[in-house]
Amino acid sequence: MENPSSGQQTVASEVGNGSDLQVPVYSSSVxxxxxxxEKWNSGKKQPSPAMYSSIFGGITLDPAMMAIPIDDHMVHRGHGVFDTAMILNGYLYELDTHLDxxxxxxxxxxxxxxxxxxxxxSILVQLAAVSQCRKGSLRYWLSAGPGNFLLSPAGCPTSAFYAVVIDVDYSQPKEGVKVITSSVPMKAPQFxxxxxxNYLPNALSVMEAEEKGAFAAIWVDDEGYVAEGPNVNVAFISQNKELLLPxxxxxxxxxxxxxxLALAPKLVEKGILKSVNTANITLxxxxxxxxxxxxxxxxxxxxxxxxxxxPIGDGNVGELTLALSDLLWEDMLTGPETHRVPIPYV
Structure with a gap:
């Protein structure tokens, strides 16, 4: 039946079968x-001030339009990749490294x-500029594109590029967290x-950690070597003051x-660290x-x-950890522009 005042339709046969649920049918895009x-205009600050989509070939500031087609192969087949660059004080940190x-x-x-x-x-820099965001992240995706619901993307006319600015007031963390060893199988090296x-294993590992009162879980590979966290790398300071990453x-x-790894040798030169290396590290x-x-x-x-x-060490946040944190944070704030791309805000 049709509601003449709004143009909405509901499925009368289902309602007639005794269901109290009436599903609106919208025939008008307007x-x-x-x-x-109406959903987004709640008065609250929206976390994503701007989005780019190659589907419509531009940037939207309307959160109601920040959507991806349901037939995009990234949505229903997971055929897509992504990356992120951080926005801090009007600069994009490590944009080129992340883009590569x-x-x-x-x-x-x-x-x-x-x-x-x-x-x-250019699209990413312009998107950051239009967003007016000065602290947050710029996340972007490349998918096989929309076209059909098959496994093969052969029927997709072209790939699709999406990007969104996420407004996050993050700061340098100095409090320690708890972790567990993940029981969720880690991805094969190819993936x-x-x-x-495909971050389902990552999401499940975080959920497992949260259920046990921890911040995150860490994967250990089949050979017993420490791998990584759900969306972060892991690093250690050995008893001999060596910085080691898997x-x-x-x-x-x-x-x-x-x-x-590129910055830490500065602490070696000062005698604070003994060495900086990557290695196979057992549990x-x-x-x-x-x-x-x-x-x-x-x-x-x-x-x-x-x-x-x-406890790791004495169970407290270590001095070398904080020294490395300061080193990276300073690089994010004042490092060379080869690693910090200025955002030309409009």
């Missing part, structure tokens, strides 16, 4: 947009971008080393982790470390003080 805008990894992931996923790298970069959108051959090579070696931390874009370093209910 009416549907109005409903969506993004394109490597796309190549592994057999997705060709709809635009050259220079155009992708772990590309930043693809090798990147089976896990995602974190951009921030690699930047840490026992990890738990016996003097200090432990997560390393990731939005942190950049998060101290870890307990693993599987066992």
């Amino acid at each position: 009416e549907l947009l109005t409903k969506l805008q 990894r993004f394109l490597r992931s796309a190549s592994k996923a057999k997705i060709s971008p709809p635009f050259p790298r220079s155009s992708l970069r 772990a080393t590309m930043k693809n959108v 090798a990147f051959d089976k896990i995602l090579g974190g951009c921030t982790a690699k930047r840490l 026992e070696e990890g738990k016996s470390a003097a200090e432990m931390m997560f390393v990731g874009s939005g942190l950049p370093i998060l101290p870890i003080i307990t693993w599987d209910e066992k």
Whole structure:
């Protein structure tokens, strides 16, 4: 039946069968947009001030329009990759490094971008500028594109590029967190080393940790070596003051982790650290470390003080962890513009 005042329709046969639920049917895009805008216009600050979509070829500031087609292969088949760059004080940190990894992931996923790298970069910088966000993150996706609901993307006319600015007032964390060893199987190296959108194992591992009162879970591979966290790398300070990160051959090579490896020798020169290396680290070696931390874009370093209910070191946030955190945070704020892209706000 039809409601003449609104143009909405409901399925009369289902209502006639005794159901109290009446599902509106919107035949007008204008009416549907109005409903969506009612949902978002609650007066609260929206977390995403701007989005770009190659589907309509531009930037929208309307959260009601920040959507992805249901027939996009990234939505219903998980055929997509993504990456993130942090926005801090009007700069995009490590944008080019993240963008290079993004394109490597796309190549592994057999997705060709709809635009050259220079155009992708320009879109991201313009999006950040239009958003007016000065602290947050810029997240972007490349998908096989919309077209059908089959497994093969052969019927998709072109790939799709999406990006969104997420307004987050993050700060340098200095309090320690608890972690557990994940029982969720980790991804095979082929998929772990590309930043693809299949984060179900990651989500399940975080949920497992939260159920046990921990912040996150850490994967250990089949050989007993420490791998990574759900969306961050792991780093250790050995009893001999060595900075050690698990090798990147089976896990995602974190951009921030690699930047840490490049910056940390400054502490070696000062005699604060003994050395900086990547290595295969056993579970026992990890738990016996003097200090432990997560390393990731939005942190950049998060101290870890307990693993599987066992304290790391003396169970307190370590001085070297904080020194490394200061080193990275200073690089994010005042580092060279080869790693910090200025945002030309409009």
